[in-house]
Amino acid sequence: MVQEMIVVEGKDDTTAVKRAVGADTIETGGSAIGEDVLRRIELAQARRGVIILTDPDAPGERIRKIVAERVPGCKHAFLTKDEARGRRGIGVEHASDAAIQRALEVVRSPEGDSGELGEIEWNDLLDTGLIVQPSSARRRERMGELLGIGYANGKQFYKRCLMFRITRVEFLAALEQLEREGL
Template sequence: MIKEIIVVEGKDDTTAIKRAVEAETIETGGSAINKDIIKRIKLAQQRRGVIVFTDPDHAGERIRKIISAQVPGCKHAFLTQEEATSKGDIGVENAAPETIRKALANLRTDYVAAQSDIAMEDLIAAGLIVHPQAAARRMEMGKRLGIGYCNGKQFYNRCRMFRITREEFAAAWQQLENKEG
């Protein structure tokens, strides 16, 4: 049984989580997350801890941001869009049980007043922003770092939020370079 309570978007996500692991969930009811849900998530965080496990799409990212802003110290599980897509539909409910278990084994924690030694210049040098292939490179780096896909500014923020070290960043970048080379 997973100690923390997993925050998901809906009933189908809960079903997928329970097929993969023994856990309890809080459903946000989609992207219209309200004050009562935030109160439940805050209580869960205080009592048992929270894992945010939303869809790898715009709505899921919006929910993740809202929760992170209002409930500090949450853990985050990420899926890639490929892992969460079936017949053109993107969602946690589409992921295989082993993929869900893998995502839950590679959690990241956000931190209040997060610090990282990654600078915007590092993202430019790695071709993650201001580069013709920046989006594809961010997608690969996000997979390797376990922080998911996002735009350049959000990628920088996630590096800081999850305290990605210069060593982690360099190792992921080297793997990307070796794959491309």
């Protein structure tokens, strides 16, 4: 059982999470998050901690951003698009139990050690082809999977590297894996 409350988008996500790990959830009811839901998330963060697990799509990222800005210190769990793909679209409700368990085992927290060998810099993304190149989106998608921070555009990817304090060692290890895969 996961100690923290898990923020999800809807009832089907709650069903999937409870099936996979038996955790308690708070449903946002979609991207129009009400004040009462945000207050419940604040209370959960104060009492038990919160993990945000939203769909790996634009509305899910919007929800993640709203909650994280309003409730500092939330942890983040990410599913890849492939893990969340179902016949009717992309969502937590389509993920396998194993994928949800994996996502919750490697949660990221914005509070943490600043890491070995310093923070990632914007030029690191440029120098490694994670921005500006034709293949940048695919490379960022895979790097996000390897680093456990999900997919994002270049600017958001950089912000996540900083927010989750991705170390240079982690970044370089993921980059080596990316190169081994030929991406």
